[in-house]
Amino acid sequence: MNIINVENITKVYTERELFSKASFYVQEREKIGIVGINGTGKSTLLKIVAGLEEPDEGSVIRANHVVINFLPQNPVFDAEKSVLENVMEKIITTDMDETHRWSMESEAKALMLKLGISDFEQKCGELSGGQKKRLVLVAAVLKPCDVLVMDEPTNHLDYDMVEWLEEFLRNWRGALLMVTHDRYFLDSVCNRIVEVDRGSIYSYDTNYSGFLALKAQREEYARASERKRQSILRKEIEWMQRGARARSTKQKAHIQRYEALRDQEGIKEVQKLEMSSLSTRLGRSTIEINNVSKAFGDIVCVKDFTYILLKGDRIGFVGKNGCGKTTLMKMIAGFLEPDSGTIEVGQTVKIGYYGQEIVFPNPEQRVIDYIKDTAEYVRTEDGLVSASSMLERFLFPAEQQYSPIGKLSGGEKRRLNLLRVLMEAPNVMILDEPTNDLDTETLAILEDYLDNYDGIVVTVSHDRYFLDRIVRRVFAFDGEGKITQYEGGYTDYMMKRPQEMNEISSIGLKNTKNSAGAETNGSATDLEAKKDSRETWGHQKKLKFTFKEQKEYETIEADIEKLENDIAQLDAEMAKNASNYGKLNALSQEKEQKEELLMEKMERWEYLENLATQIATQS
Numbered sequence: 001m002n003i004i005n006v007e008n009i010t011k012v013y014t015e016r017e018l019f020s021k022a023s024f025y026v027q028e029r030e031k032i033g034i035v036g037i038n039g040t041g042k043s044t045l046l047k048i049v050a051g052l053e054e055p056d057e058g059s060v061i062r063a064n065h066v067v068i069n070f071l072p073q074n075p076v077f078d079a080e081k082s083v084l085e086n087v088m089e090k091i092i093t094t095d096m097d098e099t100h101r102w103s104m105e106s107e108a109k110a111l112m113l114k115l116g117i118s119d120f121e122q123k124c125g126e127l128s129g130g131q132k133k134r135l136v137l138v139a140a141v142l143k144p145c146d147v148l149v150m151d152e153p154t155n156h157l158d159y160d161m162v163e164w165l166e167e168f169l170r171n172w173r174g175a176l177l178m179v180t181h182d183r184y185f186l187d188s189v190c191n192r193i194v195e196v197d198r199g200s201i202y203s204y205d206t207n208y209s210g211f212l213a214l215k216a217q218r219e220e221y222a223r224a225s226e227r228k229r230q231s232i233l234r235k236e237i238e239w240m241q242r243g244a245r246a247r248s249t250k251q252k253a254h255i256q257r258y259e260a261l262r263d264q265e266g267i268k269e270v271q272k273l274e275m276s277s278l279s280t281r282l283g284r285s286t287i288e289i290n291n292v293s294k295a296f297g298d299i300v301c302v303k304d305f306t307y308i309l310l311k312g313d314r315i316g317f318v319g320k321n322g323c324g325k326t327t328l329m330k331m332i333a334g335f336l337e338p339d340s341g342t343i344e345v346g347q348t349v350k351i352g353y354y355g356q357e358i359v360f361p362n363p364e365q366r367v368i369d370y371i372k373d374t375a376e377y378v379r380t381e382d383g384l385v386s387a388s389s390m391l392e393r394f395l396f397p398a399e400q401q402y403s404p405i406g407k408l409s410g411g412e413k414r415r416l417n418l419l420r421v422l423m424e425a426p427n428v429m430i431l432d433e434p435t436n437d438l439d440t441e442t443l444a445i446l447e448d449y450l451d452n453y454d455g456i457v458v459t460v461s462h463d464r465y466f467l468d469r470i471v472r473r474v475f476a477f478d479g480e481g482k483i484t485q486y487e488g489g490y491t492d493y494m495m496k497r498p499q500e501m502n503e504i505s506s507i508g509l510k511n512t513k514n515s516a517g518a519e520t521n522g523s524a525t526d527l528e529a530k531k532d533s534r535e536t537w538g539h540q541k542k543l544k545f546t547f548k549e550q551k552e553y554e555t556i557e558a559d560i561e562k563l564e565n566d567i568a569q570l571d572a573e574m575a576k577n578a579s580n581y582g583k584l585n586a587l588s589q590e591k592e593q594k595e596e597l598l599m600e601k602m603e604r605w606e607y608l609e610n611l612a613t614q615i616a617t618q619s
Helices: 042-050 083-091 098-114 129-142 159-171 183-189 208-242 249-263 325-333 367-372 387-393 410-423 440-452 464-470 490-515 522-537 547-576 581-618
Strands: 002-013 016-027 031-035 057-062 068-071 147-151 175-179 192-197 200-204 287-296 299-308 314-318 340-345 351-354 377-380 383-386 428-432 456-460 473-479 482-487
Touching: 002 042, 016 042, 016 057, 016 175, 016 192, 016 200, 031 042, 031 183, 031 208, 042 068, 042 147, 042 175, 068 129, 083 098, 083 129, 098 129, 129 147, 129 159, 159 183, 183 208, 183 464, 192 208, 200 208, 287 325, 299 325, 299 340, 299 482, 314 325, 314 464, 314 490, 325 351, 325 428, 325 456, 351 410, 367 387, 367 410, 377 387, 383 387, 387 410, 410 440, 440 464, 456 464, 464 490, 473 490, 482 490, 547 581
Parallel strands: 031 175, 031 192, 068 147, 147 175, 314 456, 314 473, 351 428, 428 456
Antiparallel strands: 002 016, 002 057, 192 200, 287 299, 287 340, 377 383, 473 482
């Protein structure tokens, strides 16, 4: 049963038409994710559904007695009131009796504790962005409603909070309508995807993965229809050029059909975001972090952290909000000084910092002037490219380039700032929550860009998909400044972490058993013996290459280059044999084998390169 019908709506915002005679619906208990590039009107559509904005034309029909809760992208609270007062103001209604109010307050306190908010009397003006997001979540999920409308609910939430919200929404019995960039979240929660595209709304009864496949089918069908129309039109033009032989009704109908085909609007090609690789040469010396520590009062963020950034590194920092991830990033970027230890930056290192909080000092500044302040021209793979051309590649058309920054949507501002960072041509990119407010299409292109980027990437992100896609080494902040290194992406880290925790727990149990005087376990005894040996001699065995590893290290880069060339040749062969399905299948299988071998070689190269660095450091 439909509980909300949006019928033929048109909406124009700052001279841009967001919707043109667009329609869609919401059914009971549906869980809908809205996707589309930044600036297409996703947040505006949420506000129209929630009754916070009205369309210029068309209607929104809501079933009788339907209650809608709206979770905004940037929540607003009374800064002088306590967190509990703010929440209670949002969830208490006039028809609640005293008993019900007391019950709601107890539930609010319990949920705030679960989400890490323990000081109920703290003023809201003292909260961080992540804490405010959690606070508005408490209000949104506790207030009874039939439809929950959420704008970017996962922004500023750490992994534990995102997983808690996923579980809550999967089990929630009302209807859900949300905008989010988190692709794992969309896959896990939603059973329908609604796409906003050039003023129209398309609906897909599936999760995000299914949507990608169905969208590709829709676009291919549209292209096939357009090819057919053009083919028929060419024949009709030939017929018209030969001239009609008579003025019969049949010939008039033929002419009318030609005119209809001629006047029919063809497919408008969607402008795609284009990113050319921009970076300056990186020398042998990169960034060396030596025994760095940083604390704010009693809160220890980083303690005795040492690491040398390697060429081509793809590093992700993970951990709970407030654990020190951004603090370490700012120290690497030079914005903060460590309390102890050193960070040595190589002479050729050029850092590009994409911060979580973006501030535009002058909202009235024109978009193009903001970019020109960084560089008027940049050198790309295509040669010198002007600031205006780069803006067009980043989906800012000529007319929008001379508009003030203040008129851009939140996502467009993030995209503009990303372009500013790339225009600096850094060879070390530090990305603090780069996925916040960026649409899924832009994220996919950013991920492709980073695949081909020659420099080093260091990122903090709560987007699990992004971390799996980009990083090859994870540093987990485990509390009190401790940082543990894991190889692989986010999923690899999550798989290894419980295993290691279990191993630590079991060792702890064995040690406890030994201290109680019971029979000792051989492996625990060996562990203690090794520990005593290290303490006695004061150092570990010196690292060095084996003969086989040394020979492999000398030739592995050439092996990788050969495999890459082989794959490129196979791609060329596949393009030539696109219509020969037998040949294409054989080439495809050979390419898969080469790619698997290449991945193995790359992982082996990483190990040998790290070992070589450690050997060089100790000598």
